[in-house]
Amino acid sequence: MPYFPHTPKEIQEMLSFLNIETLEELFADIPESIREKARENFKLPKAKSEIEIFRELEEISNKNKGKDFISFLGGGAYNHYIPSVIKQIISYPTFYTSYTPYQPEVSQGFLQALFEYQSLICDLTGMEVANASLYEAGSGVAEASLMAYRINGKKDILISQGVHPEYREVLKTYLNGIELNYKEIPLNENGETDLKVIQEYLSNETSCLIIQNPNFFGVIESKIEYISELVHKNNSLFISIIYPISLGILKAPGEYNADIVVGEGQCLGSPLNFGGPYLGIFATKREFIRQIPGRLIGETRDMEGKRGFVSTLQTREQHIRRAKATSNICSNEALSALATAVYLSLLGRKGLKKVAELCYDRAHYARKKLLENIEDLEFPYPSYFFNEFVVKFKKPAKVVYEALKNKKILAGIPLNRFFPERDKELLLAFTEMNTKEEIDYLVKTIREVLK
């Protein structure tokens, strides 16, 4: 066995030192009845060699035929370009085989990178404080609502139906714990969160309103600044869920006075990986810093006055505060946060803007081509959009989707995956990875399919 390097002689020496004869004697404190059950039931396949495992895993990975398809899939996870630098850097063993920086003097590399990550997220979102990561966006939304409740003690959580349906499900699950009230706000005919309903629902009991921008259907919430104002006039908190790439061009949450910002950071340097690990981005205003969940890295000095970095405000955290902690989170997504720090450093202001423009460009090119070339389809939402939009067919979307699949195209997400009644619609996403040729091929194929 390669991963326990002991020789039989060493094992013998160690056993003799312990005055025992067999390894089994080390388990004498486990009741025999339990050991016996384990002997009977702990039955696993025999070990395989690296060569066999390579062959087996390559075979399994080849069953994922989707890897060779042209993809227009989005809905919270996006196929963005990951510069080679990132994979190299997050593969440095001193980074990826380290753990939570409990000993800052030998963890300065990661701590400084996370301090830089926090700074970059603040700049990206226009906020004053960012934590060192949460798991992903869905649980981030739930943590944000719990934080709002800690801040103002009010029990109604309002959330737009423009928020990703899976994030909403996560929020509902979490709210069964602390038992807060969950209320959804529908979209209007333009696909934006309905202002009238917001006004109707805001009350003394409203803790926060949660909006995603651009929303799940790709629509830019054009009244977001006004909505934020309404929420604040009501003495409630405004929580904004972002698609970080869009902030290369779109207004930052800090510019419309968001109180808490949550985002899915996968798009900033992490592969799709069938849904994880991703990165929960979490930022807020300085005034709320003591209510923030998760780890926070701060600057300090060493005994000689040199700048260094440590985990700070640890009295918010479970290992110190236990039942009174702001969250139970311990392990987070530090390595994904590192990937994002490298990504944003590498692209910088110019690069991120360019990627955002490319995404916008591809999506608008596609919409124009679809509009020009295909009659039997419509766009249910006329509003502004960034890189994703809904198309509606006259026939079941499944038919179109399957036909395109036969041509090795993954035509986005059939909306009936989440909303059974919406069986004629697809949600299409475009990134800088999609070429105009791919988009032309998509349009041409849809045209053929609809004939």
Added chain:
Amino acid sequence: MKEIPLIYEISNEDRDTISLPQDIEFFPQEELPKELLRKDLPLPQLSEVEVVRHFTNLSLRNFGIDLGFYPLGSCTMKYNPKINEELAHLPGFTKIHPYTPEDLSQGCLQIIYELEKLLCNITGMDRFTFQPSAGAHGELTGLLIIKAYLKDKGERRNTVLVPDSAHGTNPASAVMAGFKTIEIPSDERGLVNPNILKKYMNKDIAVLMLTNPNTLGLFERNIEEISEIVHREGALLYYDGANLNGIMGYARPGDMGFDVVHINLHKTFSTPHGGGGPGAGPVGVKEYLTHYLPKPLVDFDGEKYFLNYNIPKSIGRVRSFYGNFSVLLKALIYIKLMGEEGLRKSTEIAVLNANYLKEKLKDIFNLPYPSLCKHEFVLSGKKQKEKGVRVLDIAKRILDFGIHAPTISFPLIVEEALMIEPTETETKYTLDNFVSVLEKINREIEENVDIVKTAPHNTPIKRLDEVLAVKNLKVKWG
């Protein structure tokens, strides 16, 4: 060593970015009204070579398992096989979008399915959810399952019992799940004592959360009686699987009477800890609780794997998508590499290493619980404290020898605790060296105490002032 400047301090806004396609025609800014656009994007601008040097230099100031011994108690810092990394980077895995149709993502579904079967066998549970992304996330998930189950039975039980030796996440998760927590004291042996437990049991107790082996590294030998007491009162038993590495092949949580378990794949199953994450904290339950698991689960219909959303009483989701997939993949590869014999052996050697170190070190430090330990043990620096040296000083001095410090000041029931978990991947030579380092430090406390109290000396930076960090709270550049 010199400070490494922050990326902001080497930024130059005239630098160009990486090369990207240039064929943009549809971004005439006019199309979007100005009020939707951002005014300014204040990110730094660096060249590729500057970015690479910056992060490479940072990586040289970080300690990982690949550099040396990392006996951080309760964290199971074992070696992470390299083959896991290479296979997890296969494009057939990394390129798969979570909404890829099932027939085009059969490989990913198979990975989850196979891992579930193996974990069921290892733990004696009936089904697993893979959504929880870390141990604490698993705890919350497990407690929400228990809460939903009790509610269904029409029971209102509001309290979670946790031993005073429990991980901090246990009470924190209980509160997030809407429970009160009560701490039960460990007995003089460091164990949950059935007679003490009985006094705490009543109709308000929903669940007892236990880590077994516990955080002192001791097996809760009365577990069968504990299980009986808890269940007789209508409560459930929750297994915190952080310490599973101490019992594989010798005891299964399911056989011990646990109803719900979480496992930290990044600990027992060797997936890298990534500087604090990603991890994975899958939750396993007994048959009668499977209807409450988060959805979807992965099932197999005889021909193909599929996502099963038909879970009638599901608590819902605890995150988007299906979990930290590539972590699951690495754990599966590890189990396949080790096989039944390998996993049992890894537990045996982990326990051998821990007991060997414990016996070697018990004369240098105080050993409050001198019985047989499992994968880890806890020493007390009480004697050293009397000489004015705190366990924090000792930890810092250990760093000077190219060794990561053990977990310190935890569990809370041991004064000046040093919690040591060597894992099975360390040689006898490494352990003996660690012993001589601690002997040397102990001598220094007698002869040259300042060198300990001002440690570390050989690290890239001297001891850092954590109080100052709170006082001058600065959590971003500028």
